[in-house]
Amino acid sequence: MAPRRCPCGTGLPYAECCGRLHDGTATAGTAEQLMRSRFSAFAVGDPAYLLRTWHSRTRPAALDLDPRVRWTALEVLATTGGGLLAAEGTVEFRAHSVVDRTAGSQHEDSRFVREDGGWRYLDGVALP
Template identity: 75%
Template sequence: MLPRSCPCGSGSPYAGCCGRLHDGTVSAATAEQLMRSRYSAFAVGDPAYLLATWHSTTRPAALELDRDVRWTGLDVLDTTGGSLLSGTGTVEFRAHYLVGRRPGTQHEHSRFVREDGQWRYLDGLSPA
């Protein structure tokens, strides 16, 4: 079952926000929008979207999502570049999750680049 409000934290309905990216109606206009949509793909369990939005040079052959992880929130901490006219961008974020009743966070500094005119996730580093 798909969520009513978008997991990315925009406050918009899922169908009018990341749902449109997940179903291919629109493409991400910015690196941050792609990052938010990828977080939402983890939250709704859409590995096909994650693979499709991964840069061809770093994309794994397959992706299996951990069904025990429930994503509970996203904080975008910083962005650089990644605008409508940029070719590269970075997004620093903190994603919150639960495994059973144990909370956790994933803090990442993600890099995005355009490939064939579309934003793609290149890679991410955990801040030291």
Template identity: 60%
Template sequence: MARRTARRSHTIRPAASRPADPGCPCGLPAAYDDCCGRLHRGEAAAATAEQLMRSRFAAFARRDEAYLLRSWHRDTRPASVSFDPGTRWERLEILATKDGSAFHTEGTVEFRAHFTDAGHAGALHETSRFTRQDGAWVYVDGVIDA
């Protein structure tokens, strides 16, 4: 007589896991701690104007006033940065860059920063100017495009 093996019924359950890291708020796929977090903590400096722009967007998204002020040109830096509690910075698109590499002293970055404000989607389109101050890239000012 053939031997039958009893079959057990198995319930397959998804493994418990933490949510996947969505990447840095700046839009690059690296985790925040390995990307803009290093700049925010002062462990690294932005190598390009675009990297500084991305790190500043991430600082707005994370409400890091200290980093924003540190990365602002001393001649145009405000006394403080206020954050609208209803605004959430969602996504950054870099549209164009001019100069701003390790070989330049000035550069511009055109970007579109997507946000929600009280549940309504919006976007800020700006061309920002950057320069080197004491060897480090800093934000000077920007022109908001309609």
């Protein structure tokens, strides 16, 4: 049986891609990599990872994922900054989902900043 592909869309096996970030054996090197790993955390149902990678100023106290939502695909549309040596960056994306057999998507421009040496999700703006 072939290894499960990572939900983030890189085409890599989950264990070699976002799975390494989720289990703590690797950290995101770029804002885009963190954004992809956060999408994958939604897809696999890992709220602990989402909270760990949320900036302390904007992180909620708890996070309950809706079990009806199935995240199906991610499109990264644009990035600014967010490289290996950058302190901040943005990632524009469209995340596709299915809820109760109805397809939908979320289009957002997310901001990421470094905190304690690692990338963190700060906030995002919903786009049409």
